[in-house]
Amino acid sequence: MGDDVTPERFRALAGRFATGVAVVTTAVDGTVHGITVNAFASLSLDPLLILVCIDREATTHALLPRAGAFAVTVLAAQQEELSVHFASSDRAEGHAQFEGISWRPAAVSGAPVLEGGMAWMDCRLSGVHDGGDHSIFVGEVVALGELQGTEPLVFYEGGYRRLAEAGR
């Protein structure tokens, strides 16, 4: 019983776990950077911890330990374009990466919080753990707040989705 355990089957079946989409941002050495993630989860209530999993090959992987802090913006349904942008390999570097995007610096990290999202959290990096070809970055939440979004962006089976309110 069961399918062959291959990366392709793993990717397809893991993709049946519906997630939200977030942008993790850093501010380091006077510049800023963002990356689209769906490997984001709340981890602990006491202390308040979240985790994000970042590919070892990603630029962000080296930036997070240097910054020692980061912000997370949970994207709203209308922000699919931002998700695509912060995942694209040919986006600009530094402040130019945020041109035309409305943001403000988070209080502690100074990292961009994207206006129009669902919620933001500002985190101090509290640990980095091995996760195969990714690393698990644990952040202690030091500030947080709501944003203007009312419906979350959903990622499911490799595509962007909207929440359907079945039965209403």
Ligand SMILES: Cc1cc2nc3c(=O)[nH]c(=O)nc-3n(C[C@H](O)[C@H](O)[C@H](O)COP(=O)(O)O)c2cc1C
């Ligand atoms: C919906 C979506 C979710 C993603 N989730 C992650 C993730 O959780 N972790 C990760 O390392 N990359 C993730 N990626 C890929 C990165 O966004 C992409 O590789 C990005 O260009 C890396 O940026 P960087 O190299 O500038 O840090 C995701 C991409 C998309 C479109």
